[in-house]
Amino acid sequence: MSQISFLNGKFVAASQAKVSVYDRGFLFGDAVYEVIPIYQSRPFRPQDHLDRLQNSLKAIALKLDYCDKYWHALIDQMIKKNNGGNLSLYIQITRGSEIERDHVGRADTEPTVLMMVSPLSTEIASLTPIKTTLLPDIRWKNCFIKTTALLGNVMLKQQASQAGYEEAILRRENIISEGTTSNVFMVKNGIIYTPIANQYILAGITREVIIEIAENASIKVIQQNITVEQLLDADEIWLSSSSREISPVTQIDDKIVAKGTIGPVTAKMHQLFQAFKRRLTGS
Ligand SMILES: Cc1ncc(COP(=O)(O)O)c(C=O)c1O
Incomplete structure (x- = not known):
């Protein structure tokens, strides 16, 4: 067809x-x-x-x-x-x-x-862990616009891919912005943190839904600047996007995250996200 x-x-x-x-x-x-x-x-x-x-x-x-x-x-x-x-x-x-x-x-x-x-692909709902690399964000300062002018994102994702990583997490100086095709979340002591939706990131719809369903489940979410040190010290990290939903990060360059496994908050958010989808489709 x-x-x-x-x-x-x-x-x-x-x-x-x-x-x-x-x-x-x-x-x-x-x-x-x-x-x-x-x-x-x-x-x-x-x-x-x-x-x-x-x-x-x-x-x-x-x-x-x-x-x-x-x-x-x-x-x-x-x-x-x-x-x-x-x-x-x-x-x-x-x-x-x-x-x-x-x-x-x-x-x-x-x-x-x-x-x-x-x-x-229905595989997006399977919570597959990914390895990432941290790269300087070389893009312009209007990343809130979802433009097809994606050369910066393309170059960064290619660099990550050639080094054997599924995604690049980007930093402006010492502040984390987002992935090349995703938003970043981290967990520390049971609290979820995600960068503020300012001009340096695309305000993801998946990001918005995750914040909403976490708060509905009484899990605290703080939107704030996240430093490289804070990210590397996180208990859990995941990336979000419409095409990948929630992708648990188990590695950033040589640093192993969440002991290389899927952390409990990530698993919980995945479960809540699937339940939210099921309510939408009535299945
Ligand atoms: C740069 C960037 N950030 C974040 C996202 C996540 O946005 P959404 O959850 O709306 O797919 C995307 C998705 O393509 C993206 O390209």
Whole structure:
């Protein structure tokens, strides 16, 4: 069964979804995006993703006249047309295609709107431990914008991968920001800590849900600056993202975390997260 994409107002076979080489997303990375997990045909926190999309669009002054109601309807249609199940729904909006390459975009250019899906692996719910490396955060200072201009993230993740690590945890000077594709959590003496959602990190939807369900379960969460020393002294560490949910960290470079196992708070949060998902899907 071939996949269906949405491009500029039309549903098309994924193989037929084509954009111009003059598209500003291609030429400048002048674009923003979202990734929404779909569990058993139900979008996970779609309004949160749409709110973040609106924030990203506003931050780059890109005007798109799609209201939330229309977005929700489009998401539902994408799920139906792709036969539901577990999917990862990708949305990208660029400042559109212009024949003359100019850093300044024209006000009358139609944005390019793309939605496409890929299968969402059910393995993400399996709590697989990962090894990480600590790297200097070489990215710009507007990491709260979910832009497709991801060269910094790509270079850092490649560096980590070539050294045999699944993810890089990033630091600005001595302060932890996030992973290249994830947010960072640590546990010390039963309290959960995570960096403040400022301009240096993307405020993850998974991060938000984890904070919410921890607090509902009376587990204390503190959002604050985390130093490299504090992270390396943590009892437990995990990374969060829509595509990996909760990934326990058992190693940062040569340092073994949580005795190389999955810590009790990490396991508890994983269990709460799965229960939260089950309530959403009614399963
Ligand atoms: C840089 C970065 N930080 C954090 C996240 C986690 O965000 P979310 O939980 O919304 O997937 C991502 C996800 O792609 C990311 O790319």
